[in-house]
Amino acid sequence: MTENSPQSRAAVILAAGQGTRMKSPLPKVLHKVGGRSMLDRAIDAAQGAGCDRVIVVVGNHSPEVRVAAEKRVGADNVVTQDPPLGTGHAVNAAKHALAAFDGAVIVSYADTPLVSAEVLGKVFELGRRADLAVLGFEAADPGAYGRLALDGDQLEAIVEARECTPEQLSITACNSGILACDRSVLFSLLAEVKNDNSKGEYYLTDVVGLARHRGLTPRVCFASEDDVLGANSQAELAVAERVWQDGVRRRFMDAGVHMPAPETVFFSWDTQVSSGVTIEPNVVFGAGVAIDTGAVIRAFSHLEGAHVGEGAQIGPYARLRPGADIGRDAHIGNFVEVKNVAIGAGAKANHLSYLGDGSVGASANIGAGTIFCNYDGYFKYKTIIGERAFIGSNSSLVAPVTIGDGAMTASGSVITRDVAPGAMAIARGQQADKPGWATAFRAQKSAEKAGK
Numbered sequence: 193m194t195e196n197s198p199q200s201r202a203a204v205i206l207a208a209g210q211g212t213r214m215k216s217p218l219p220k221v222l223h224k225v226g227g228r229s230m231l232d233r234a235i236d237a238a239q240g241a242g243c244d245r246v247i248v249v250v251g252n253h254s255p256e257v258r259v260a261a262e263k264r265v266g267a268d269n270v271v272t273q274d275p276p277l278g279t280g281h282a283v284n285a286a287k288h289a290l291a292a293f294d295g296a297v298i299v300s301y302a303d304t305p306l307v308s309a310e311v312l313g314k315v316f317e318l319g320r321r322a323d324l325a326v327l328g329f330e331a332a333d334p335g336a337y338g339r340l341a342l343d344g345d346q347l348e349a350i351v352e353a354r355e356c357t358p359e360q361l362s363i364t365a366c367n368s369g370i371l372a373c374d375r376s377v378l379f380s381l382l383a384e385v386k387n388d389n390s391k392g393e394y395y396l397t398d399v400v401g402l403a404r405h406r407g408l409t410p411r412v413c414f415a416s417e418d419d420v421l422g423a424n425s426q427a428e429l430a431v432a433e434r435v436w437q438d439g440v441r442r443r444f445m446d447a448g449v450h451m452p453a454p455e456t457v458f459f460s461w462d463t464q465v466s467s468g469v470t471i472e473p474n475v476v477f478g479a480g481v482a483i484d485t486g487a488v489i490r491a492f493s494h495l496e497g498a499h500v501g502e503g504a505q506i507g508p509y510a511r512l513r514p515g516a517d518i519g520r521d522a523h524i525g526n527f528v529e530v531k532n533v534a535i536g537a538g539a540k541a542n543h544l545s546y547l548g549d550g551s552v553g554a555s556a557n558i559g560a561g562t563i564f565c566n567y568d569g570y571f572k573y574k575t576i577i578g579e580r581a582f583i584g585s586n587s588s589l590v591a592p593v594t595i596g597d598g599a600m601t602a603s604g605s606v607i608t609r610d611v612a613p614g615a616m617a618i619a620r621g622q623q624a625d626k627p628g629w630a631t632a633f634r635a636q637k638s639a640e641k642a643g644k
């Protein structure tokens with residue numbers, strides 16, 4: 193579809209509000225749900241709904257939001273609203289950027305993190321059958337939301353709560369804030385919006401009444417309240433997180449992931465889990481994790497930027513950091529940290545180790561307490577362990593170092609040179625035995641104590 197086709201879609205995402213209710217040095221729309229910022233989520237949804245152009249409206253008060261938006265949509269598609277004079281005024285800030293665009297424009301907010309591409313798609317579809325399409329929802333507690341004044345399925349007006357008559361306040365059909373409209377119609381309606389209301393702001397919502405006045409047909413479709421949850425405060429953000437986590441847990445279980453206590457497992461926006469995986473209680477997934485079928489992630493493990501191969505076992509109490517690539521049927525046990533290491537098929541590191549930067553060959557065995565000494569305070573170095581190698585407990589492997597296939601290191605060794613395939617390296621103090629020494633020592637000390 194070209195930009196000039198009548199079917200073209202664009203989005204205007206409003207992100208210029210101050211977000212004061214978050215009470216945070218981090219701008220509201222950069223707060224995350226499922227490990228992804230609300231701004232990124234809004235852009236994802238717009239792009240997922242087929243928007244060729246995505247315009248983000250930012251304020252001058254948060255340069256970080258501008259930087260984040262430019263990274264996603266390019267500087268040409270980030271426009272400034274300064275000062276913020278209302279939602280209608282904010283959409284109008286995108287007028288120039290969309291001057292050459294011919295098609296349908298959807299307006300959405302960067303602080304409604306659970307709005308999906310599917311929901312936006314539904315509003316666009318309604319927009320083909322109406323002059324103006326508004327997304328509404330039935331509010332359990334309509335509070336400060338704009339009320340939908342409906343006549344059948346025709347929308348007569350959106351009335352902001354502050355402007356409602358007592359009768360209108362009892363309406364539970366509310367405005368989500370999302371609407372779609374032909375670009376030229378939208379901006380011509382916005383040109384008529386006035387600020388003669390109790391807040392002295394230019395309300396986007398006034399375009400509905402203005403459209404009716406022109407004899408146009410605004411219509412409404414509905415989403416669930418959860419779909420359009422707004423996150424304006426830390427508490428609301430936590431509600432959005434819970435709703436999102438519940439949804440993704442349900443989707444994974446429906447796809448055949450076994451979780452005996454799903455409410456204790458936390459996923460990221462991009463977590464990939466195959467069917468036939470078991471995830472025990474209290475597991476946390478940071479960004480960038482993929483788990484292959486048959487793997488078991490045992491209790492209290494934390495994973496980010498990691499891939500877990502088929503049938504592998506992780507934890508309990510394991511930590512996989514970015515670049516951990518765990519091979520098929522490998523075992524990573526309790527209190528083992530793996531960072532930027534490929535672990536070969538069937539290899540085992542079952543207890544108390546730090547494996548950072550390098551690789552472990554298939555079927556190697558890493559003894560308890562093994563440390564890859566990968567960092568000298570300036571640079572990082574690699575530890576390469578061959579297939580079937582056996583690393584004795586409490587070995588320190590001082591990188592860069594290579595342990596050959598089938599080689600062994602003796603327990604307690606500090607290995608500073610490469611070990612040849614099939615060799616055994618021992619690097620520790622010699623053992624000296626003193627027969628009878630302990631018995632004599634105890635006898636002497638007991639006598640001393642008795643004499644006091």
Ligand code: UD1
Binds near residue numbers: 210273279302422
């Ligand atoms: C708005 C709607 C209301 C709806 C509610 C849904 C209007 C007038 N009211 O009210 O009908 O029920 O959302 O949550 O539209 N923003 C700007 N510039 C501004 C003002 C706001 O970019 O000058 C942005 C904010 O960052 C936010 C969004 O627009 O992302 C909504 O603004 P907000 O002040 O939260 O509107 P509400 O009063 O909640």
Ligand code: MG
Binds near residue numbers: 424
């Ligand atoms: Mg709001």
